[in-house]
Amino acid sequence: MIVDWTTVRVFVKPGATDMRKQINGLSLIVSEQLQKDIFEGHLFLLCNKQRRILKVIYWEKNGFCLWLKRLECDKFPWPGSEREAGEITREQFGLLLQGIDFWNAHQKLNFQKVS
Secondary structure, eight states, X not given: OOOOTTTOOEEEEEEEOOXXXXXXXXXXXXXXXXXXXXGGOOEEEEEXXXXXXXXXXXXXXXXXXXXXXXXXXSOOOOOOSTTTOEEEOHHHHHHHXXXXXXXXXXXXXXXXXXX
């Protein structure tokens, strides 16, 4: 996967996606459900219901690229709602591929005083 990380953005589609779909079906999902331009060269991540298959689709110069990762054990952490999904960073993309659930990381606590 050759990606220019200085310009590329990574978007996550929340919930489950039918992984029987290939490039044409997935590009329609990106256009219609995520309302993004598939031809901008950004990465779009989609996951199946069991959270064991992750597909990445993107446009590179003169054609589509479709990348698939299937886990034999464990599951991908995956957002279920629009609020949690959307754009993620390159670092978060790396964490996601490693199975680290950054969506449910410890929340920052704000205390006013120590008693």
